[in-house]
Amino acid sequence: MKSANSTMSSLGTTVFEVMSALAREHSSVNLGQGFPDDKGPEAVRAAAADYLLTGHNQYPPMMGLPELRQAVAEHAKRFQGLDIDWQTEVLVTSGATEALGDCLFGLIEPGDEVVLIEPLYDSYLPIVRRAGGVPKLVRLEPPGWSLPRQQLAAAFSDRTKLILFNTPMNPCSKVFDRAELEFIADLCRRHDAYAVCDEVYEHIIFDAHRHLSIMGLPGMRERAVRIGSAGKSFSLTGWKVGYVTANAELMKPIAKTHQFMTFTTPPNLQWGAATGLRLDDDYFDTLAADMQRKRDRLAEGLSAVGFDVLPAHGTYFVTTDFRPLGFNGTDEDFCRHITVKAGVTAVPVSAFYDEPHAAPRHFARFCFCKHDATLDSAIDRLSQHFGR
Ligand code: PMP
Numbered sequence: 001m002k003s004a005n006s007t008m009s010s011l012g013t014t015v016f017e018v019m020s021a022l023a024r025e026h027s028s029v030n031l032g033q034g035f036p037d038d039k040g041p042e043a044v045r046a047a048a049a050d051y052l053l054t055g056h057n058q059y060p061p062m063m064g065l066p067e068l069r070q071a072v073a074e075h076a077k078r079f080q081g082l083d084i085d086w087q088t089e090v091l092v093t094s095g096a097t098e099a100l101g102d103c104l105f106g107l108i109e110p111g112d113e114v115v116l117i118e119p120l121y122d123s124y125l126p127i128v129r130r131a132g133g134v135p136k137l138v139r140l141e142p143p144g145w146s147l148p149r150q151q152l153a154a155a156f157s158d159r160t161k162l163i164l165f166n167t168p169m170n171p172c173s174k175v176f177d178r179a180e181l182e183f184i185a186d187l188c189r190r191h192d193a194y195a196v197c198d199e200v201y202e203h204i205i206f207d208a209h210r211h212l213s214i215m216g217l218p219g220m221r222e223r224a225v226r227i228g229s230a231g232k233s234f235s236l237t238g239w240k241v242g243y244v245t246a247n248a249e250l251m252k253p254i255a256k257t258h259q260f261m262t263f264t265t266p267p268n269l270q271w272g273a274a275t276g277l278r279l280d281d282d283y284f285d286t287l288a289a290d291m292q293r294k295r296d297r298l299a300e301g302l303s304a305v306g307f308d309v310l311p312a313h314g315t316y317f318v319t320t321d322f323r324p325l326g327f328n329g330t331d332e333d334f335c336r337h338i339t340v341k342a343g344v345t346a347v348p349v350s351a352f353y354d355e356p357h358a359a360p361r362h363f364a365r366f367c368f369c370k371h372d373a374t375l376d377s378a379i380d381r382l383s384q385h386f387g388r
C-alpha cells in the first residue's frame, strides 16, 4: 500500500484528547482540556434552539449568516474601534480551528517562512507544515514569558509570509501589550508580512489587562487577520463557531479555502452566536470577572498544595511548576500520575512545543473555567494526595 501524507501520519493524538480519555478512564476531575462546565448564556442557547425549530435549516450563505457577520463587525467596532465591512471582511467558520486552517492554507505558498511563538496551540505547526510553510520558532521563557525582541527580529526575513500568534495566549496566559504588538507590527511592515492573530480569549482577560488587536495598529488594517471563537466568548466550546476578520483582498484566498473545507457552519449556531456578540457590556465584564475569581480560587488552592503558580493574565489556564512537590519525572509523567493517583487531570506544557523533549518539562497547565465545587474538589484531592 502507498503511504499516506507523511506530515499528518507522523502526528500523535492531540494531548487534549489523550488526557480527557485518561480522565474519563480514571473518573478524575478533568482540569486538562479547556472547556467550561457552565451551560453558557441562556439567551444565546435559546436563540439557537428557537432557530433550530423555526428557522431555515439549509445551507446558509458561504460567508456566514448576514446577522452573524453584522454582529462580528459591530463587536469589532464596540471593543476595538475597528470599522469592518461585514459583507467583504467577515467570514464565519466551524470554530477557530477551521479559521486557522483557512488562513494558513489560503495564505501560505510552499517554501514560505512562517514565524511562530512557543509555547503554541497544538494545531498551528501541523497545518503550517501541511501547507508547505517553513516554521521559524521563537520561544518565550518562563516565568515572565516576555517577547525576546532580538530573536523575533532575527526570525523575520524577506521570505517571511506571516507571523501567527495568540493573545491572550494559551497555555502561558500572557497578554501582549501595546509595545509588544507595535514591535511585531513594525516587523510585519518592514518585511511585507501578514499577522494572523488568534484572539479567541479576547474576553477572558484579567486585572488591568486589556485586549488589543494588532489590526488596530498603524498600517496593520491591511496586513492583519483576526480570529475569534463563540466557543470561548460564550462558554460553548462544543459549538465550534469561529469568525475571521480581514481586509477584503486578504479575505479572498481565506474564503476560497473555507468554501472547500466546510463551505458553511450550522445556521442555528450562527444565529445564537450573533445574539451573543450583541449582548451588552455587562455580559462581557461579568464573564471576565467570573473567570478572574475562578483563577484566584484555583491558584490559591494550588499554591496551598505546594505548586509554584505562575501569573495568569488571561485565558482559562494557570501554569504551575510542580518541582516544589518533590516529583521526579517529566510533565507528562506528572499529569498521568495525578490523573491516576490523585484523581485530577492537567495537561503537560511541553505538548505546546515543537519538540517536547527539548522543552521545559516541569510545568502542568490547569484549567479553572469550572464551577467552584469542581475546583474545590480538585484541590481537596491534590491536598490529600500530596499530604498538605
Ligand atoms: N486557538 C486557541 C489558542 C485555543 O485555545 C483554541 C481552543 N479551543 C482554539 C484556537 C480553537 O477554538 P475552536 O474551539 O473555536 O475551534
Ligand code: GLN
Pocket: 014, 016, 017, 032, 033, 034, 035, 170
Ligand atoms: N483549546 C482547548 C485547550 O487548550 C482544547 C481544544 C481541543 O481540545 N482541541 O485546552
